[in-house]
Amino acid sequence: MNSSLSFIQQIDAILPQTQCGLCGHRDGCLPYAKSIVEKGEEANKCVPGGQPVADALADILNRNKLIAEPSVWPIQSDGRPQRMKAIIREDECIGCTKCISACPVDAIIGSGKLMHTVLTDLCTGCELCIAPCPVDCIDLVEDIQPIPNDEQRLLEQNDLRGRYYAHIQREEKQRIHRKGPVVRAEIDTELFAQITQQSQALPTIEINQPTIKNPIVTDAKTTIELAKLRTQIKKLEKQLSVRADENKQHQLNELIQQLSVLQEDAS
Numbered sequence: 001m002n003s004s005l006s007f008i009q010q011i012d013a014i015l016p017q018t019q020c021g022l023c024g025h026r027d028g029c030l031p032y033a034k035s036i037v038e039k040g041e042e043a044n045k046c047v048p049g050g051q052p053v054a055d056a057l058a059d060i061l062n063r064n065k066l067i068a069e070p071s072v073w074p075i076q077s078d079g080r081p082q083r084m085k086a087i088i089r090e091d092e093c094i095g096c097t098k099c100i101s102a103c104p105v106d107a108i109i110g111s112g113k114l115m116h117t118v119l120t121d122l123c124t125g126c127e128l129c130i131a132p133c134p135v136d137c138i139d140l141v142e143d144i145q146p147i148p149n150d151e152q153r154l155l156e157q158n159d160l161r162g163r164y165y166a167h168i169q170r171e172e173k174q175r176i177h178r179k180g181p182v183v184r185a186e187i188d189t190e191l192f193a194q195i196t197q198q199s200q201a202l203p204t205i206e207i208n209q210p211t212i213k214n215p216i217v218t219d220a221k222t223t224i225e226l227a228k229l230r231t232q233i234k235k236l237e238k239q240l241s242v243r244a245d246e247n248k249q250h251q252l253n254e255l256i257q258q259l260s261v262l263q264e265d266a267s
């Protein structure tokens with residue numbers, strides 16, 4: 001494997017996989033890992049990771065330790081910010097489904113015009129579903145579950161990574177055929193696809209290329225010729241609709257044949 005790609009994965013393995021974008025990378029943890037490795041971006045910007053993640057990254061990168069970006073939430077006993085969970089006030093939900101597309105780890109269930117629910121165990125408290133909700137019926141509450149140990153955290157991160165990649169693959173499949181606006185349209189799917197090609201544990205991301213049709217360019221001479229033929233055909237069709245005529249019918253067939261050849265050449 002490309003050594004830079006493998007180092008990006010090592011950095012990504014330390015990041016919480018909340019995919020919240022608070023580090024400034026709206027497409028999640030992997031693009032931040034890439035920027036740390038390839039652009040030398042400072043490694044203290046992961047807000048939910050807090051000081052423990054900033055320090056672990058400084059160690060692996062052999063850089064000076066920096067103070068982690070502060071969170072709006074108090075710090076837990078493990079040095080990371082308080083874990084949060086989203087809860088939908090279900091009696092106020094209008095079933096618009098906007099929160100489903102916004103959730104990077106597919107932690108919300110529901111369908112059009114029906115009440116939606118957060119699968120609390122899967123929710124990371126990333127807050128990405130809150131802004132898109134048109135009726136403001138999603139609250140954040142403190143996670144009251146015990147703080148995970150290192151082993152549990154690793155399992156959780158692997159699960160979140162897999163869920164996020166499955167989410168990207170679904171969005172990518174819909175991207176080409178979708179008529180309306182595309183959620184997370186700027187996502188660097190190439191990078192995610194590259195990573196999934198190296199890993200059995202992650203759902204494969206395949207990039208869909210739109211089919212580009214050659215534009216039909218018709219020169220002026222052909223355009224005039226086509227117009228002439230169509231006019232002659234219309235005239236003959238009109239005459240033949242009034243009275244049958246063998247010669248005119250033969251003439252019409254020839255003109256239709258010529259029109260079809262010219263149209264094929266022009267396309």
Ligand code: SF4
Pocket residue numbers: 015016017018019020021022023024025027028029030032045046047048049
């Ligand atoms: S969890 Fe950390 S690294 Fe991942 S997107 Fe959020 S702030 Fe960025």
Ligand code: SF4
Pocket residue numbers: 085086102103104105106107108118122123124125126127128129130
């Ligand atoms: S339900 Fe909301 S807060 Fe929870 S993970 Fe999904 S988008 Fe983030």
Ligand code: SF4
Pocket residue numbers: 088092093094095096097098099100110116132133134135136137138
């Ligand atoms: S965005 Fe709000 S109103 Fe729409 S389905 Fe989600 S919770 Fe319900």
